[in-house]
Amino acid sequence: MYLTTDEERILEGEEGETLRKAMEILVALGDIYGADCLIPIKSAQIAGVSYKTIGDAGLEWISDLKGHVKVPSVLNPAGMDMIRWNEMGISRDFAKKQKQIVEAYGRLGINTMCTCTPYYLKGFSVGYGDHLAWSESSAVSYANSVIGARTNREGGPSALSAALVGKTANYGYHLDEKRIPNIGIRVECNLKGADYGALGYVAGKISGNMVPIFSLTSNPTNDELKSLGAAMAASGAVALYHVENVTPEARKMKYDFPEEVVVIERADIEEVYATVGGSDGNSECDVAAAGCPHCSPKELESIAQMIKGKTVDKEFWVFTSREVATKYPDLVETIEKSGAKVLCDTCMIVSPAANNFHHMAVNSGKAYSYIPGMCRINSTLCDLEHCIKKVVSDDN
Amino acid sequence: MIIKGRKISRGIAEGKVLLSKDPISFLGNVDPESGKIIDPNHMLYGKSISGKVLVFPYGKGSTVGSYVIYQLSKNKVAPAAMINLDSEPIVAVGAIISEIPLVDRLEKNPYSLLKDEDIIKVNGNLGLIEIEDK
Numbered sequence: 001m002y003l004t005t006d007e008e009r010i011l012e013g014e015e016g017e018t019l020r021k022a023m024e025i026l027v028a029l030g031d032i033y034g035a036d037c038l039i040p041i042k043s044a045q046i047a048g049v050s051y052k053t054i055g056d057a058g059l060e061w062i063s064d065l066k067g068h069v070k071v072p073s074v075l076n077p078a079g080m081d082m083i084r085w086n087e088m089g090i091s092r093d094f095a096k097k098q099k100q101i102v103e104a105y106g107r108l109g110i111n112t113m114c115t116c117t118p119y120y121l122k123g124f125s126v127g128y129g130d131h132l133a134w135s136e137s138s139a140v141s142y143a144n145s146v147i148g149a150r151t152n153r154e155g156g157p158s159a160l161s162a163a164l165v166g167k168t169a170n171y172g173y174h175l176d177e178k179r180i181p182n183i184g185i186r187v188e189c190n191l192k193g194a195d196y197g198a199l200g201y202v203a204g205k206i207s208g209n210m211v212p213i214f215s216l217t218s219n220p221t222n223d224e225l226k227s228l229g230a231a232m233a234a235s236g237a238v239a240l241y242h243v244e245n246v247t248p249e250a251r252k253m254k255y256d257f258p259e260e261v262v263v264i265e266r267a268d269i270e271e272v273y274a275t276v277g278g279s280d281g282n283s284e285c286d287v288a289a290a291g292c293p294h295c296s297p298k299e300l301e302s303i304a305q306m307i308k309g310k311t312v313d314k315e316f317w318v319f320t321s322r323e324v325a326t327k328y329p330d331l332v333e334t335i336e337k338s339g340a341k342v343l344c345d346t347c348m349i350v351s352p353a354a355n356n357f358h359h360m361a362v363n364s365g366k367a368y369s370y371i372p373g374m375c376r377i378n379s380t381l382c383d384l385e386h387c388i389k390k391v392v393s394d395d396n
Numbered sequence: 397m398i399i400k401g402r403k404i405s406r407g408i409a410e411g412k413v414l415l416s417k418d419p420i421s422f423l424g425n426v427d428p429e430s431g432k433i434i435d436p437n438h439m440l441y442g443k444s445i446s447g448k449v450l451v452f453p454y455g456k457g458s459t460v461g462s463y464v465i466y467q468l469s470k471n472k473v474a475p476a477a478m479i480n481l482d483s484e485p486i487v488a489v490g491a492i493i494s495e496i497p498l499v500d501r502l503e504k505n506p507y508s509l510l511k512d513e514d515i516i517k518v519n520g521n522l523g524l525i526e527i528e529d530k
Contacts, residue, residue, distance in 0.1 A: 021492055024492045025488075025489055025492050025493070028405065028483075028489070028492060029485055029488065031402065031404070032404075032483060032484065032485065032488060047459075048459075048460075053460060054460055054463055055460065056467070057428060057460065057464050057467040058460065060463075060466065061463050061466045155459045155462070155489065156459065156462075157462055157493060158489060
């Protein structure tokens with residue numbers, strides 16, 4: 001890989017040990033993937049935040065680093081709401097370790113907002129063609145597909161290295177030729193809301209790590225595209241997809257529909273709704289959750305409208321970023337009046353809170369896919385209205 | 397004898413060879429406290445990788461494996477050096493943050509060239525290994 005004189009100097013350790021290692025990581029990954037050079041990035045989003053996933057091993061590494069990020073950088077969700085962790089049934093020990101992790105990242109100049117939807121945050125606006133180093137799989141998919149920016153799915157240490165250096169290696173989805181669709185998915189029914197999560201769950205399994213292009217009969221909103229991409233990155237490893245006449249790159253590049261075409265029908269979508277994820281198919285839902293990925297202001301508004309005046313008698317969690325929750329206190333208040341909780345900085349998958357339950361109803365294909373493995377409980381996918389019905393008492 | 401390969405992580409170290417034909421998932425396969433392989437289904441089950449020149453095809457499993465390599469090194473039970481057929485990001489990143497020399501893609505097949513307990517030197521700065529001539 002070609003390095004500039006400046007990059008060589010960093011690699012030789014002239015700007016300190018942390019930057020030297022960061023550069024060594026970028027160069028090693030670049031060599032492994034055949035990159036020709038490093039390219040500047042606009043922002044970074046760093047995975048490896050939840051104590052549940054990185055443990056003491058990760059905490060030790062992050063705590064030992066010294067330096068300051070060169071581009072706006074933000075964190076992936078943590079294992080708990082950083083303020084209301086106690087209400088989530090999180091242990092004091094877990095909370096202590098989780099705070100140490102987030103503080104260690106903060107010392108490196110990283111915005112300690114923990115979210116899988118950095119594209120809603122101030123200072124993280126992303127445009128068509130921008131190069132990024134993002135980690136969280138749904139954020140990567142949204143940036144690449146819905147916005148038309150360019151990022152690989154970075155691991156925690158590589159995203160952090162890119163943030164510290166301000167560059168990433170030029171390979172994979174940074175290159176034009178890797179963004180051309182190579183599998184066509186034709187959907188022959190109209191879709192709405194959670195249908196897109198179900199579609200993503202099915203399409204992800206078919207696509208693996210390919211680049212699908214969809215032909216749809218309905219016109220999805222950005223929130224619905226978010227749900228589609230998140231599910232495909234969970235059931236498969238899809239980091240970029242296109243939708244004919246909808247997503248910006250498909251509109252601009254007018255890609256040919258690939259020869260390999262898969263057709264998805266209503267029955268495929270219904271099968272996902274009807275299948276309980278996990279081992280105990282007969283158990284009843286005892287908790288419901290929305291906000292995987294973190295709710296947009298519009299999604300918060302829909303939940304508020306639907307739950308207004310109702311009372312929940314089971315746990316109902318709504319996950320969003322702290323910035324969005326702070327910006328819309330009225331919506332949060334309306335939702336919480338029902339007894340539901342609006343939680344920030346975390347989600348049902350990366351926090352250990354779900355361990356205390358048996359069966360979660362979700363409106364997200366991604367959560368549906370991950371919950372049995374990550375939380376060891378059952379999951380059911382249904383639309384938002386039915387999620388709420390499952391936790392609201394019968395008399396209202 | 398010098399066998400050339402590709403440099404992935406810098407540093408120079410010497411140690412006894414430990415060959416694994418199985419890939420390694422550092423999260424789950426290895427105990428970060430003792431450096432022993434704790435997965436009964438792994439061909440190195442019960443063996444210690446501490447101080448060895450660990451030869452394995454490539455890493456697999458969770459990306460947290462990179463941090464486990466770091467933990468092994470903090471606990472002073474990490475391999476002295478590693479050789480892969482083809483390095484992937486989990487092991488590459490783990491080796492770099494832990495300052496463990498790592499080379500891959502040797503010009504000769506390490507499994508026919510090396511046997512357990514051979515003493516060899518891994519040079520991650522130049523991307524080669526040195527075997528003492530007998």
